[in-house]
Amino acid sequence: MARATTHHVCSACGHESAKWHGRCPGCEEWGTLVEEAKPVAQAVSGRAGSAGSRGRALTPTPLAQVEAPQVARLRTGIGELDRVLGGGLVPGSLVLLGGSPGIGKSTIVTSALGNLVAGGHSALYVSGEESAAQVRLRAERLGPAALVVPIVAETDLDVVLATIEAERPDVCVVDSVQVLHAAGLTGAPGSVGQVREVAGRLMRVAKTQGVAIVLVGHVTKEGALAGPRVLEHLVDCVLSFEGERERTYRTLRALKNRFGSTNEAGVFEMRDEGLVEVEDASARFVAEATPRAPGSVILCSMEGSRPLLVEVQALVAPTELVPPRRMANGIDRNRLALVLAVLTRHAGISIGSADVFVSVAGGVRVDEPGADLAIALAIASAAKGIPLGSQDSPLAAFGEIGLTGELRHVAHPDRRLSEASKFGLERVLHPGLGLSTIGAALEAGFDPGQRSVRNGAPLAGVESRPHTAIPH
Numbered sequence: 001m002a003r004a005t006t007h008h009v010c011s012a013c014g015h016e017s018a019k020w021h022g023r024c025p026g027c028e029e030w031g032t033l034v035e036e037a038k039p040v041a042q043a044v045s046g047r048a049g050s051a052g053s054r055g056r057a058l059t060p061t062p063l064a065q066v067e068a069p070q071v072a073r074l075r076t077g078i079g080e081l082d083r084v085l086g087g088g089l090v091p092g093s094l095v096l097l098g099g100s101p102g103i104g105k106s107t108i109v110t111s112a113l114g115n116l117v118a119g120g121h122s123a124l125y126v127s128g129e130e131s132a133a134q135v136r137l138r139a140e141r142l143g144p145a146a147l148v149v150p151i152v153a154e155t156d157l158d159v160v161l162a163t164i165e166a167e168r169p170d171v172c173v174v175d176s177v178q179v180l181h182a183a184g185l186t187g188a189p190g191s192v193g194q195v196r197e198v199a200g201r202l203m204r205v206a207k208t209q210g211v212a213i214v215l216v217g218h219v220t221k222e223g224a225l226a227g228p229r230v231l232e233h234l235v236d237c238v239l240s241f242e243g244e245r246e247r248t249y250r251t252l253r254a255l256k257n258r259f260g261s262t263n264e265a266g267v268f269e270m271r272d273e274g275l276v277e278v279e280d281a282s283a284r285f286v287a288e289a290t291p292r293a294p295g296s297v298i299l300c301s302m303e304g305s306r307p308l309l310v311e312v313q314a315l316v317a318p319t320e321l322v323p324p325r326r327m328a329n330g331i332d333r334n335r336l337a338l339v340l341a342v343l344t345r346h347a348g349i350s351i352g353s354a355d356v357f358v359s360v361a362g363g364v365r366v367d368e369p370g371a372d373l374a375i376a377l378a379i380a381s382a383a384k385g386i387p388l389g390s391q392d393s394p395l396a397a398f399g400e401i402g403l404t405g406e407l408r409h410v411a412h413p414d415r416r417l418s419e420a421s422k423f424g425l426e427r428v429l430h431p432g433l434g435l436s437t438i439g440a441a442l443e444a445g446f447d448p449g450q451r452s453v454r455n456g457a458p459l460a461g462v463e464s465r466p467h468t469a470i471p472h
């Protein structure tokens, strides 16, 4: 017992050290040493292995002869969640569900477990963050199906593992991986070493006992916290729950999936009775759009294999601030910077002395290059103060913009177009129409009389002026 059971390993160069250092003595990187349990038995055999091979040689088998029993997936009864998982949970798999605090992780897993129990599967909810009574209060809100879920409130990893082995549930949820504590490591729960140890040991149980384990993990806005990020390579499937707490819509995405397609997404709405699937999200977003307002364009985007219509809104306002503000909500800031630069250089739209705000309505996040054209059109419309949509038909668009101002084709144009026509959107601008540049697309978007946008006439209220000192 006198010997230390842990050591510190540099995550950059692999240097091992008995003590923690702020700076790795091996590679001199800062903050890379992580506490890990010493793998005693493996260390001994590893040494012996390097001196001379003592392992038993195996005979490789052609893949066609490998036995792969078809295991039925465990359907959670939440259609969008099952779709994102690739058809349901795979027995014995380890799924990481990450999301910022308060987004609804506990809510969705409680509903899923309730449905699984109702479907005849055994389940276990390990709550480390909330007491059993608190989880019960949430379950009451979700309805009677959720109240049948068996729960233990525990944070000691050994106790949790013993409980899983004794109960042998089909599915176990650990809420959250950051609060479980592995005895033997000195690091606080949630530290990189602890989280890796906890996930590693849970994975062994998942694989050996055939229990599907869902690890809930918090991520900060920057995805920083020592949790989910360090686990991504370890688990079979990484789901990310996104959205803003204040908005009702949330998207669930698969960032990694060993058993299905990634980039699938499901849309949910937070209501009194829990997270409700929004099956026809396009219908909602199109109905809520404001086509007659300047700066509004419908984007025909793809969420994995599914088309989704969302409204992109832009606001361009003169400012004294240097540099002016560039705010992006639901799209990548770098993407916005690129579109603005192309608009300035290749479409003659100068927004150098205006604040630009771009937002995807409903709190949805769009991360695909096909969004460029809709963003550009929305900004041009906002800068001109001229709406692009007509009385009853909003303008829709999709397409990527290249650095030289050319329009590029994006994947699945047919699915995007059929989704648009399903919702009665008649005017859809896209590269397939023969529009080869951003200038041509803007011309087609505005009425033929308003060519000034393409020709670079000064925009109302946002003429270029030399930058002056920052006020006050």
Ligand SMILES: Nc1ncnc2c1ncn2[C@@H]1O[C@H](COP(=O)(O)OP(=O)(O)OP(=O)(O)O)[C@@H](O)[C@H]1O
Residues within 6 Å of the ligand: 099, 100, 101, 102, 103, 104, 105, 106, 107, 108, 129, 141, 218, 245, 270, 271, 272, 273
């Ligand atoms: N009665 C209600 N009606 C609508 N929404 C509610 C209601 N009660 C709670 N919520 C929403 O549920 C969210 C909390 O859900 P949940 O506890 O599942 O989130 P979580 O991601 O597990 O959070 P944490 O990070 O604290 O574990 C709240 O942010 C709130 O938006």
Ligand SMILES: [Mg+2]
Residues within 6 Å of the ligand: 105, 106, 107, 129, 175
């Ligand atoms: Mg929670």
